[in-house]
Amino acid sequence: MPLISPWRADFPGILALEAEGQTYLDSAATAQKPQAMLDALLGYYAGGAANVHRAQHLPGERATRAFEASREKAARWLNAPDTQQLIFTRSATEAFNLLAYGLEQHFQAGDEIVISALEHHANLLPWQQLALRRQLKLVVLPLASDGLIDLTQAAQLIGPRTRLLAVSQLSNVLGCWQPLEPLLALAQAQGALTVVDGTQGVVHGRHDVQALGCDFYVCSSHKLYGPDGVGLLYGRSHALQQLAHWQFGGEMLLHTDYACATFRAAPLGFEAGTPPIAAVIALGASLDYLNSLDAHAVNIHELALHAELLNGLQQRQGVRLLGAPNVALASFVVEGVHHADLAHLLTEQGIAVRAGHHCAMPLLQGFGLSGAIRVSLGLYNDGADVQRFFTALDQALELLQ
Numbered sequence: 001m002p003l004i005s006p007w008r009a010d011f012p013g014i015l016a017l018e019a020e021g022q023t024y025l026d027s028a029a030t031a032q033k034p035q036a037m038l039d040a041l042l043g044y045y046a047g048g049a050a051n052v053h054r055a056q057h058l059p060g061e062r063a064t065r066a067f068e069a070s071r072e073k074a075a076r077w078l079n080a081p082d083t084q085q086l087i088f089t090r091s092a093t094e095a096f097n098l099l100a101y102g103l104e105q106h107f108q109a110g111d112e113i114v115i116s117a118l119e120h121h122a123n124l125l126p127w128q129q130l131a132l133r134r135q136l137k138l139v140v141l142p143l144a145s146d147g148l149i150d151l152t153q154a155a156q157l158i159g160p161r162t163r164l165l166a167v168s169q170l171s172n173v174l175g176c177w178q179p180l181e182p183l184l185a186l187a188q189a190q191g192a193l194t195v196v197d198g199t200q201g202v203v204h205g206r207h208d209v210q211a212l213g214c215d216f217y218v219c220s221s222h223k224l225y226g227p228d229g230v231g232l233l234y235g236r237s238h239a240l241q242q243l244a245h246w247q248f249g250g251e252m253l254l255h256t257d258y259a260c261a262t263f264r265a266a267p268l269g270f271e272a273g274t275p276p277i278a279a280v281i282a283l284g285a286s287l288d289y290l291n292s293l294d295a296h297a298v299n300i301h302e303l304a305l306h307a308e309l310l311n312g313l314q315q316r317q318g319v320r321l322l323g324a325p326n327v328a329l330a331s332f333v334v335e336g337v338h339h340a341d342l343a344h345l346l347t348e349q350g351i352a353v354r355a356g357h358h359c360a361m362p363l364l365q366g367f368g369l370s371g372a373i374r375v376s377l378g379l380y381n382d383g384a385d386v387q388r389f390f391t392a393l394d395q396a397l398e399l400l401q
């Protein structure tokens, strides 16, 4: 029996792409959107747009209520204890930059920031650049052969100079859950702040930031079936209080004259200017939609689809998987075949997968590669999508090998 997603019809984008002959297998880059989200986006604009947190008039009050309702839904999705601990940024990338600038004044020359070898550029470059500005040491935790951060080496590398640990929950290249609990414990034992990149992890299953116990958790709406232009930054109260304000402008202040100003606390103090109002409201609709699904059934479907993908890859000669993926995606190269040539032939056959360094250039370099192909799955993908990918892969390899 081919695997069928009961939720596929809820996503007009996946149906439109299919009608065009495209098989979308790039959800780790960005996900297709449910109809409920499109309705919310249109509903906000068609019903009368208004700015938030400013106007006393009816449209302004209505927009503010809908915007703050989304904050509540997002806080609930992550099990944050309080909506005030959830900041909307313009992307996950912006959230990491906010952290790097907002925490900068706490670092002194010689302090250490610890990341891992698998971080996305968004969770590497802000820290690397902070280290360069402040003469800090950027420590990189190596991986074991299964693609997991090596805990033995982590225990040696996280030490008294460690001021901050920033690691991914789920790698966008290797597709395996990282051992966050022991890693965070190592950092916390040194009194370091902890940052979790949940951008990929948050999409699969439900995650509880309180149970995780990190100081900051970052993720992105557009991978979570929401609109682009919105990032989410959760912070523990005491951690948020350590952040200096970093972008200045409308609505983030308490009082100003020409000489100086005082600023609001989180979240509004970190949401300077007009926020992405429509997108935040529409994210709320995506979360409502996801909440309406049977989470267990989604999980079973995703795991079954992933198993089919892995089996197929493992059966093909010359295919080398990167790491040991256990959810959502698989990255691979084929012996004797350049990934760009393979990507070209897959594209010609209407297979939308990602090729290249996946915004993790140092990780790919560590594998001795300039790039790889990544197939990534959404809850709307069917077994037929995976089969179409393998048919195209076989045809491409027949030409190339």
Ligand SMILES: Cc1ncc(COP(=O)(O)O)c(C=O)c1O
Pocket (backbone or CB within 6 Å): 028, 029, 091, 092, 093, 094, 120, 122, 123, 168, 170, 171, 172, 197, 199, 200, 220, 222, 231, 359
């Ligand atoms: C693991 C990970 N972190 C961070 C990001 C950055 O997210 P955004 O592009 O939404 O800012 C991505 C996006 O691919 C990612 O996969």
